[in-house]
Amino acid sequence: xxxxxxxxxxxxxxxxxxxxxxxxxxxxxxxxxxxxxxxxxxxxxxxxxxxxxxxxxxxxxxxxxxxxxxxxxxxxxxxxxxxxxxxxxxxxxxxxxxxxxxxxxxxxxxxxxxxxxxxxxxxxxxxxxxxxxxxxxxxxxxxxxxxxxxxxxxxxxxxxxxxxxxxxxxxx
Numbered sequence: 701x702x703x704x705x706x707x708x709x710x711x712x713x714x715x716x717x718x719x720x721x722x723x724x725x726x727x728x729x730x731x732x733x734x735x736x737x738x739x740x741x742x743x744x745x746x747x748x749x750x751x752x753x754x755x756x757x758x759x760x761x762x763x764x765x766x767x768x769x770x771x772x773x774x775x776x777x778x779x780x781x782x783x784x785x786x787x788x789x790x791x792x793x794x795x796x797x798x799x800x801x802x803x804x805x806x807x808x809x810x811x812x813x814x815x816x817x818x819x820x821x822x823x824x825x826x827x828x829x830x831x832x833x834x835x836x837x838x839x840x841x842x843x844x845x846x847x848x849x850x851x852x853x854x855x856x857x858x859x860x861x862x863x864x865x866x867x868x869x870x871x872x
Contacts, residue, residue, distance in 0.1 A: 724864045728784045731857065735777035742770045765837040772850030780857030784864070811862040818862070822855035 745763045753759035782788050798806060825848065833845035 721864070721868055724784065724868065727860065727864075728781065731777050731780050731784065735774060735781060738770055738774045738777065742767055742774060745770075762839045765840050765842055769842065769847040769850070772847045773853060776850045776854035776857060779854055780861060783858050783861035786865070808866055811865045814862045815859050818855040818858045822852060822859075825851040825855065 745760075745767050749760045749763040779788075829845055829848045829852070833843065833848055835844045836842065837844065
């Protein structure tokens with residue numbers, strides 16, 4: 701017995717996601733490329749630390765500090781990619797029942813509301829950065845602002861993705 705794969709939110713809402721601008725595509729390519737490069741560096745550092753620890757009994761303790769910062773940025777890029785592809789958790793059950801103008805109005809409201817939420821989170825992250833951003837990691841002395849700024853990058857990436865949804869939402 702074969703099982704059908706559940707449709708993704710973008711497949712469910714395919715009428716609204718078929719049109720993509722060159723600017724969105726370029727931004728998505730940039731974010732995806734950065735995410736791939738970050739992932740390669742992160743995996744390489746973890747592998748080097750593991751090999752050093754288990755094969756040579758000489759771990760690289762500094763890799764934990766770098767990997768922590770990279771992980772924040774990788775999360776920021778990952779959620780931005782999901783938003784650009786319209787693959788975030790959504791209430792498709794509600795939007796499926798709507799048509800035309802009401803569906804468009806709900807999509808605009810969702811995007812505007814989402815931009816407001818990420819703006820608030822961005823302000824809070826900025827304040828947090830002001831308090832703890834000057835702290836240093838114990839081994840390399842890297843500013844904790846490097847990792848914390850990944851939260852700001854998340855807010856910026858999501859804001860851009862939601863703005864694209866507003867701009868490209870109407871298919872007229």
